[in-house]
Amino acid sequence: MTTSSFIHLLQHPQTVTLEQTSELENIIKQFPYFQSARAVYLKGLKNQESFKYNQELKTTAAYTTDRSVLFDYITSEEFVQNEISQQIKESTERLKEIEVKDVEDISVDRSVTIDDTLKKQVQDTEGVLDPALFERKIEIEKVADLSRDAGVFEVDTENIEEIPEKKLKIGAPLDFDKNETHSFTEWLKITSFQPIERKESKVKDTKTEKLKNKDKAKKFDLIDKFLADLPKIDPSKSSSSSKNIAKKQMIKPESLMTETLARIYVEQKNYEKAIQSYKILSLKYPEKSGFFADQIKAIKQLQEQNK
Numbered sequence: 297m298t299t300s301s302f303i304h305l306l307q308h309p310q311t312v313t314l315e316q317t318s319e320l321e322n323i324i325k326q327f328p329y330f331q332s333a334r335a336v337y338l339k340g341l342k343n344q345e346s347f348k349y350n351q352e353l354k355t356t357a358a359y360t361t362d363r364s365v366l367f368d369y370i371t372s373e374e375f376v377q378n379e380i381s382q383q384i385k386e387s388t389e390r391l392k393e394i395e396v397k398d399v400e401d402i403s404v405d406r407s408v409t410i411d412d413t414l415k416k417q418v419q420d421t422e423g424v425l426d427p428a429l430f431e432r433k434i435e436i437e438k439v440a441d442l443s444r445d446a447g448v449f450e451v452d453t454e455n456i457e458e459i460p461e462k463k464l465k466i467g468a469p470l471d472f473d474k475n476e477t478h479s480f481t482e483w484l485k486i487t488s489f490q491p492i493e494r495k496e497s498k499v500k501d502t503k504t505e506k507l508k509n510k511d512k513a514k515k516f517d518l519i520d521k522f523l524a525d526l527p528k529i530d531p532s533k534s535s536s537s538s539k540n541i542a543k544k545q546m547i548k549p550e551s552l553m554t555e556t557l558a559r560i561y562v563e564q565k566n567y568e569k570a571i572q573s574y575k576i577l578s579l580k581y582p583e584k585s586g587f588f589a590d591q592i593k594a595i596k597q598l599q600e601q602n603k
Contacts, residue, residue: 316340317340317341317343320340328359346469347467349469350470460601467563553576553577554577567598
C-alpha cells in the first residue's frame, strides 16, 4: 500500500475495500502500535460485517492509550455509515437541489393511432401462428404417475423457526452508540481487557532507585502522619450520612441497560444475565417487548443445546 492511498483512506475510511483491509492486516502485524492503521482496519472489518471485528476491537482497545478516543471513533457517523449509505445520502441531497421547470402533461386518455397495415398483418398471421407448435409436448399421464409414485412433500416455510445463533446475531459486529459508554467499558471488563504496554529497554541505575525509594518513604510517612492527626469520627454519627450518600450515588440498572450489553452477555455465554437484561429492556421499552421475548426464547434454546 502506497503512502498516498493510505492517506486517502485516513481521510475517507468509508472507501476501504476488501483488498485494502487485507493489506492493512499485514501492516498491523508488522507495526502493532500503528494506531491509525488499526482504526482504518477496524472500519474495513465493520464494512464487511466480519466475525473478526469484535475480537479486533478488543485488541485495538488493548493497544490504545486513551479508550475514550477509540469509543468516539467507533460511534462517529463516518465509522457507522458505509459507502453505499453515504452514496444514497449524497444522491438524495442532489435530487433535492434539482429544479423542475417545464412539466410535460401526460394524459391517459390521449388518443393513440395504430397503423392499419400493421393491424391487417397481425390478423393474417393469427391463423398461421399456432401457439401449440411452440409448446413442449409433455406426457401428462406419465407425469401424473411419477408424482404419485414419488410423492409430493409440501414445506411450510412460514413455520420454520430461525436458528437461535442467527436470531441473536452471534458473531456479528457489536454496534455501540454515543450513549453506551457503560456498555463499552463493561464489555472490555468482561473480556478481561488488559492494556498492552510498549516494551522499552530500561537501564537500571542504583543511585536513582535509592533516591526514589527514599522519596516514597517520606511521602508515606507524611500520609501516615496526616491520617494520625485527623479527628476521630464517631461511627454512629457517620452511618446516617453514609446511607444518604449511598442512596444518592445509587444508579438504577435499567438506566444503564442497553441492547448491546444484552448481546455482549450472549456472546460471553452468560445466558442468565442476558435473559435478565432483556427482561429489563422489555420493561424499559414495552413497545419492543415482543422482540425481546423472542430473544429470551432463543437464549433458552441455546441453553438447552449447551447442556
